Amino acid sequence: MQTNVGLLGYGTVGAGVAKIISLEDSLLSQKIGWSLKLSKAVVRDPEKHRAFTPPPGLLTTNPDEVVGNPDIPVVVEVMGGIEPARSFVLKALRSGQHVVTANKALLATHGREIFETALQNKKEIFFEAAVAGAIPVIRTLKEGLAANRIQSVFGILNGTTNYILTSMAQEGTSFADALGEAQKLGYAEADPAADVEGTDAAHKLVLLTALAYGVLPGLGDIRVEGITGLEALDFKFARALGYVIKLLAVSNLNPGDGRLEFLLAPALLPRDHLLAGVSGVMNAVMVRGHACGDIFLSGAGAGMLPTASAVVGDIIEIARIAHSDSPPTKPSLGWQNLKDEAVKPAGDIRSSYYLRFSVHDRPGVLSALSGVLAKHDISIAQVIQKGVNPETGSVFLVILTHATPEKELTAALVEARGLDTLTAEPKVIRVEDFLAV
């Protein structure tokens, strides 16, 4: 007895899946009760070099050899991108195939259509590898913590940007240099936009939100800020204030008004927070539930074998489902009952802020700026003023505020820009104190 598995795509992740299925047959057979067999892998170019050499005859350019093939109960989509991945996944589900996918962009943008198609066809769609690589956060939300009213899910969901931010913090390098180094080491792609602009992490945050609250937000519900505007000197000021800077993804259910608050932006985190210690390409997720308290998960968020670990874990579970005497007619927990829920507009979300002003070095500057903040009811928690920059003749004034709605801060900044004391555009970064454990 065996379960035939078809691959869509044979890039880095596909090669990792093939490697585990090929080399770990005795392990997998012991876990499942029978073997997995990789039947076919659909690729565009069968001649390309592969990170794990496929068995002869595995690669094909014809998707019909996998999608809709009645001999293949499990389709694994690791090709990435929206089309043709979307059409293949939908056709597979309609043809009675279970699907495993690592494609966060596809699920974040077409999840509703795909999940409903799976439900209608009583097929499973598993996607552990779509968020945080090898870290089993999807299962944790779907099953392990299912008894909890989830209050917050937050974390570091993109390894490329975390590598860059770690370099900037530890070595004082510029964003451009840290990005170049990450590209040289293979941690960043030639076109790094999806990572450094935050889109990749936002896709993952959509999926975590759906699992945590049963709400599938649109990407438009989440304001996304990347890390391209960060400067080395802000890491130094942050450190002096007791903070690190991380690209944080937050999905928080406000207990006061029951609305969801999203954050996908660089943020200052207290230095002793568990997430502050997550360095380099590592990912981490914290789930806060009413019964479980804070559960923290960390590990490798990307890479050939860590991602394949998650994909093959899904394949094992689906192989058992596909071969059970009667497959369950109830789909897996986690993505049915999607309901529309109020998402709080970004302007209404309260946060503390790190503000770095570049100002003329003359009397009355701090008084004028703090006056503007006070007028908007923004109170100040800490101030640092640094000596004159000899090149520009201006000084840095760094202010940490207490929590304020974003729109108040925005209005205050409009007013501050009108003062004749500013020599450059102020730098604004959120401070996430509310996550402290």
Next chain:
Amino acid sequence: MQTNVGLLGYGTVGAGVAKIISLEDSLLSQKIGWSLKLSKAVVRDPEKHRAFTPPPGLLTTNPDEVVGNPDIPVVVEVMGGIEPARSFVLKALRSGQHVVTANKALLATHGREIFETALQNKKEIFFEAAVAGAIPVIRTLKEGLAANRIQSVFGILNGTTNYILTSMAQEGTSFADALGEAQKLGYAEADPAADVEGTDAAHKLVLLTALAYGVLPGLGDIRVEGITGLEALDFKFARALGYVIKLLAVSNLNPGDGRLEFLLAPALLPRDHLLAGVSGVMNAVMVRGHACGDIFLSGAGAGMLPTASAVVGDIIEIARIAHSDSPPTKPSLGWQNLKDEAVKPAGDIRSSYYLRFSVHDRPGVLSALSGVLAKHDISIAQVIQKGVNPETGSVFLVILTHATPEKELTAALVEARGLDTLTAEPKVIRVEDFLAV
């Protein structure tokens, strides 16, 4: 439609389960598709005060109202202890009931019999709450990381002892004082033996080992050392050397000889290790797999609601299985195929050691001691010698060794005790460098 649930025991955990099921009906109904109903709870004394007041008529002293009751498909054993828990669980499985248990002692000592009974009767037995409270480590090993050859599982599995060790490290208190404080706060029981002597953590290590390697070791395979012999001054020396002291549970598959190495003992851990930051009553587990790398999980390891979070998570999954049109005939992954595997005798396990000698303050002492170690091929990594203790006239000589088999160290210590320079029994603590990430 509803799933009836019967409780065996209504102590702290049982009350937490009742609280979640009673107060979170809409959440649970949404997750499952129908309601859970608490039918009966078997207790010895129905008049006792309870942490969550049971609904009228819930409590009964007659186990037959739950065990073997055909109207109750799910039995939740939270009474603790071996008997009558063992008989009740076996009878429930044989009667066609699924079982959820939080009873690590029962599974660690009678797991084989219970798991085989479940398999024969095609019933599930779930036990997420038996290890590390709310942290979903059982599911992670059974499912999320199922594609991995596991190389190590290790962690901090007992919150009571971690609280005591954190107090001793942070406040310099003695073991007795820290234990007293923990008892006053309800973190330690009146009879703390199972916690402070390491038995509780050893039970959990048996279960993690079974899931990680498919091997159910006997308790006799694991040498267990508790924390009762630790002294405040060893925390100070450890800190000076860059380490913390934790009660570590380790189950390691030695890559050289393929044998399992267990450690359940206080150990020095590098200060910057993720586990070193796990404070107070928190628990944490690290799983090292060939594909996933190091996955770290931490959170609340005990307490009414965190433990109930894990129990109710299991109930939700079992409720879905019990009501599926045809329950799966394949049992859950993780505990079939138990195989006998060589366990390495403790004497053969290599480890680095922290040795604290109390010696006369006179020339030649270090030379004599280091000579004894050298004779047994034990090399020295670091030495600290501290000034004379005015009360005893002796000095402390702290030595960190490189890795050596335990039996070599034991032999060296026999010889060292023969030297006339020792003024007290040497203190020996393992140093776990090999776990560093």
